[in-house]
Amino acid sequence: MPGSNRSTDPAFLPLASANEMISGIGMTPIEAVLVVGALALVLARWLPPRFRRRVATGAAAVSSASAVVLAVVGLRWQMVPVLVAVVVVLPFTARTMRGKPGGRRVRWWLAGPGSAACVLAIVAGVGAAIAFPIPDFPTPTGRYAVGTAVVEWTDPDRPETWTTDADDVRALQAQIWYPAEASPDEVERAPYLGRSEAEANAVAEGVGAFLGIPRFVFDGQVMARTNSVPDAPVASGNRRLPVVLFAPGGGMGRFTNTAWAEELASHGYVVAALDHPYVSAAVMFAGGRTVRWAEQSFSSDAEARRLSEELAAVKARDLSSALTHLGRLDSGDVESILAGRLDTDRAAVVGMSAGVGGAFQAARTDERFSAVIALDGRPYDGNPGPYDQPVLALTNQLGLDDNPTYLPELGRALERSTTTSYLLTIPGTTHPTFTDAPLWMPPVPSLVGSLGRTEGNRIMTEVTIGFLDAELRDQPTDLPGLFSEHGFAEHGELTVYDADE
Template sequence: MRLFEVILIAILLAAAIAQMTKSFPGWSRPLTTLAVLVAFWHVIHEGTHWQMFPVLAGLILLVAWQLIPVSRRTSRYAAMNKPVAVAVAVLSIATFGMLLIVPMFSLPKPTGTYPIGTRIVYLKDSSRTEDKAEKPGTSRELMVQIWYPADPSNNHLAAYERLSETIPATSYRSVLWTNSREDAPVATQGGPFPVLLFNHAWGGRRTQNTFLTEDLASHGYVVASIDHTYNASRVVLPGDRVINDINGGDAIDPNLHSASDITAIWNKELSKWVADEIFVLNTLQSDDLDQKSPWYGRLDTHRAGALGHSFGGAAAVQLCSVDPRIQSALNMDGWTFGDIRQRAASQPAMFLYGITTSTEQQDPNAMGAEAELDTTDRNEVDASLRQFGGYKVSISNTSHMDFTDHPLVSPWRRWTQPGHISPARIETIVRAYVLAFFDQTIRGANPSLLQSGTPSPFQEVQIEYWSSEAKAASIETLKPPLPR
């Protein structure tokens, strides 16, 4: 909950209680007046949203009641005094409850030194035709959000999502402010900055990992997150054209389809996502050479990396096999398929996995498409790591969506998944390993977190270091020391 939301609820509740009691009736009117002032401040500076509607309705009710002359309230409407106060109190408490269930969550503060800017750009790839568009011959269109190191700016903080990109239930996110400034000037010191391409999950959206993209930008990376149109959950193109996810979860449901059928669907979509990534990187490379572009001379597209969550992680690794500008790729808790073995030894990969408990083991006798996909994925990833090297990082007491902003969205997670590590903890771990990996593979740093022979400082983490066959066929598995 945000500051003025808490203050408004507390003041209005106090005004309602004062209205009901005989000891402090004179306090109700000044408290109501103060609540009105706080409400104006909240609406103008914080931005209101549907969770606040009950308390605002309660404020209107109380103001309307107090505008009735005292003589009439005490004579004709005396019996209404307590019911009005009770209604206002109930509405205030209801708002508090709604904000607990669906809170205005706060993104963690970035850990780097750069202020962060963000801008949303529309791109059209005229060289490709959109096969899912209603109108034949439509070019492939993309919305891309870029987070980047910025110079200090007084530009307005960017919203988590634009109002047009939300549905009624999530509309509050259009006034949920991030740590990034809209269209802030690109940092003039420290560049040119390496570029990272981020891919959302199947049916996800470009903002789903803002906790991570903002942090990478604060450390001097330009992160371009792509809404993969017709797969992303909701894309708003120019002209208020809304494109929803039309693939559907049923298309890849292992209970409805065989492993080979699912893989065929994935590979078809994967080729489209990889083409999206190449197009975005080419566009940024052109912008870096364009003197009229805000990116002129500030981007290093030849020191690029790719990352993603779930299906987006597979797209990131696949990009290595077709674009030599990609120096490394990172997959967060996703199956990996496609040409994973076609990446080069100079393109290391990291695979982050979540496991529900630290002792969880896959059932070797498991049957069905999901088990087949798990086995194939494990074999392919291990073979790729054995050939080219890289890292496999397993984080205990985490699930698939813990690698996104999802744990911040509602505290229900604490009650439905009591054994999971806290959102702040998983964010710290994921941020640390992602940053260390790209610092090492793109910037040539030697972060202690990834030094061979050094156990993880996080007791939830088990890390495997794989040396490529070209260097030495070895695997080193390190567990963190047991806590004392």
């Protein structure tokens, strides 16, 4: 069966259908059943006498059964207030189920406030589920289905600087998304945060610790499924596919821009997103070894700048190493379903946030990269110099006033390119807009912008695909015209850096 040869935890896979979110309400079907049962349980006491017993009995059965199912498939923190309401109400409802219709009940002046408190608890759970849903990844719009695979390799000529073992060399990991043959609907899709439940939990704990956010907030991401099928057959044909390398932001990992990567893959690109051990919050290798973020301290802005440049240099070397490894996959030196299909001569490097520094340094030091995309980050480079690749730099709008030096510094980096580059500020965006964060964070404009959960990703992918088509596929593309279609250029958010002028 296509896509059935997967390296995921078998015990993790059957839970997928139970954890699929109902679009628009932020809950899974089982969670929705629990909420309905809990409300019916609370309100049964206030129904006409002839309905009370039947409604109470049915609501008790439904809420209890759904609670048991959630305990098996995974209970999210948002449902805890709902379960508390069920536990509080059940003993009182038991009287109604045992007694005769119209029998003695708790006095209304006691039951009223209690029922109101339980309803508020249920509403709070529903509100939390809407604010922090299981990510519902937008369906890719390209002609191809999407497959995914995780690859690991070592860089034998690079001693690992974060360990004291002299024999330890740099070990790396990347997740690849690629155009694939369509798989049957029943084939399991890839988990979001890892190949197994253990990996997803390790990553969630690491990211939570890095961001200072309680681990339970990431319950939805641990349960989430993407659109990709692990190890699906590559799309038929002999056409070689251009490559896009991605470096995530500080502390983040290969999963950060999954929706964007899937959309690119559906349009015929191969996207390889890196984990950076000791720089990403948590990286779990196939053998179970987990490498956590190595905290770095600094006492001044100058030290912080120097550290950022050093970490960018590490990411740049990781990106070059990844491109070399993809060449081995293509040549067959390393066994891969992508052998013979990767066009590493047409490769772009992309960075998000702190990954932008790695992308710029990779372009300057590795001429194999043909184009650069910078997603809302600074071009940290301790030895800035000219480079030959064109750049598309996308920035947010709402955070610019707090970073007065950001755009001038980014502009100077674009001026060092020997060809035409673009700086585009997208209205209604914040820093998290350029990641998957709007899919799971509260839809508050000051947090994730005003473009909703998916519109920001749609705009970002459309303009990046247009840029990549022009630079990697030599397709005639009027890039300023493409940006103008979204109303960017007419508002002055687009700056073109033309080396000929």
